[in-house]
Amino acid sequence: MVEIDKIYNLAAEKNLIGSILLKNDSICEIIDMLKPEDFYSSKHKIIFAKLKEMYEDRIPIDVVTLCDKLGKRLKEVGGITYITELINASVTAVNIKRHGEIIKEKSNYREILKIFNTSLDKLKEGKEAPDDIVYYAQNSLLNLNTLKAKEGENMLEIMGDFMDTLQKRYEKGGELQGIKSGYKHLDKMLGGLQKQDLIILAARPSMGKTTMAVNMVLNAVFKGDANVAFFNLEMGKTQIIDRTIAAYTEIPLDNIKNAELSDKQWVNLSEAAAKLSMANIKLYDKIFQLEKIKSECRRIKIEHGLDIAVIDHLQLIGSGEKTENRTQEISKITRKLKLMAKELDINLILLSQLSRAPECRSDHRPMLSDLRESGSIEQDADTVIFLYRDEYYFKDSDSKGIIECIVAKNRNGEVGTARLKWKPEIQRIW
Known part of the structure; x- marks a missing residue:
């Protein structure tokens, strides 16, 4: 049996959403890291999707504007009472990037479980060749950010790397x-x-x-x-x-x-x-x-x-x-x-x-x-x-x-x- 704390962390999810409500620009640190599907709570999935949409549309985020944008789905996420709870639950100086990493780690853990469970089901059904099942599992696992994309760099870092490369070229005397x-x-x-x-x-x-x-x-x-x-x-x-x-x-x-x-x-x-x-x-x-x-x-x-x-x-x-x-x-x-x-x-x-x-x-x-x-x-x-x-x-x-x-x-x-x-x-x- 998998331990609960391995597959989700509701405190991290609440703190992250509360932090965005308190300080809108903090979403920049995690907007490319997280998708709504990475959240375990169905409420948090809906709320984060709406927060991301509002930020991309340059709509100021607070309790009132969020509730308005949620519309009919407000009741589904627990109403204005729950939105207010999220703000109250948030730590003022929360490290939003670290909370985002925790949420992503838990999401990947759940995805790994899903891959293995699906592979096991495929084996039990016996409709697919073993090689195809192995490739499904292997490819799915390798796609879980195993090869992490390099984050953007500013020109100071880029030019520094270029000068190092140029020096190495010079030392090699024009070698390939x-x-x-x-x-x-x-x-x-x-x-x-x-x-x-x-x-x-x-x-x-x-x-x-x-x-x-x-x-x-x-x-x-x-x-x-x-x-x-x-x-x-x-x-x-x-x-x-x-x-x-x-x-x-x-x-x-x-x-x-x-x-x-x-x-x-x-x-x-x-x-x-x-x-x-x-x-x-x-x-x-x-x-x-x-x-x-x-x-x-x-x-x-x-x-x-x-x-x-x-x-x-x-x-x-x-x-x-x-x-x-x-x-x-x-x-x-x-x-x-x-x-x-x-x-x-x-x-x-x-x-x-x-x-x-x-x-x-x-x-x-x-x-x-x-x-x-x-x-x-x-x-x-x-x-x-x-x-x-x-x-x-x-x-x-x-x-x-x-x-x-x-x-x-x-x-x-x-x-x-x-x-x-x-x-x-x-x-x-x-």
Whole structure:
């Protein structure tokens, strides 16, 4: 049985409301912290909702104006007698912010109980898969302000932080601010893989998106000491590991797939497997819904730390929402992913398919208008990188073994093209 004082504190609720009645401006300290639903007493829910509404409408708050605004609901909250009691019960020098924190803590405690009780009911009913129930509980718990938003800062604090950052940049001698992607020209344009950025890595099928993502992950982990989560919605884990081992060892992918390995290759592969098993990479191939991806990223961030998340690819993500069309759904997904990158302070690399438009042009290099089901993809992305291989279209091309990384949009830097070496048989790009 849960102790009563764990789930509510009526004294804190009364004191807080009484304080607002005595000193209207004190509501500023808790107005963004509390919602009417955070109060345990149904009377206090109604009263606080009305106080918040009056303050936002710039209506002076006292017993008379509050009673007038409550109208027919005045009787429901105990009449003018109870409103007067709240003022009399309030301590003159109450710390309203601390009282608000107490109310919020109790509200969260009740919400946690509700989540576990609901999960238990779902288990008893047996209508949902155990994994779905786990995700429901996990996501609900993580949404209880686990990652607390930073409060606003004044310019003095902001400029102080900026000068500290500038000093660190100077001491590093112009070193990259973001995580190394492993490609100097690309890193110079991007400043590395920056936290809070959404990078769209797009190309036509078979152009090398997944290979590029795998190589960037390996570089970020082993050269940039990054923690990475890789969500592959198209391939299984074995296929991704095949490519990862090939890129890491430079053993031909076909040899790995068929286990046709020399003694030396067996040794190299075993050593690579040992190193990769200790790498800060989490690989997923069975999570397809946006909310589950977000939930898992939050969990990793809290429990282990997370620097980069890679999702392969956008068009396979399910939103779980009903929308008028797929373009609208894609727009909502990219917007939510951008907000997730900002909230979790991570770099998010999102792979995407392109429309068939490049096939119809004499110059097959992609353009921003080619983003498939684009909607707000371009708008939400901080960076858009297209991959292009000339030899894919022209067998006698002078650019054989070259993959172009075309930075078509870069919110925080220059655009341009980084030409990299491409060796598909070993899944390497360098």
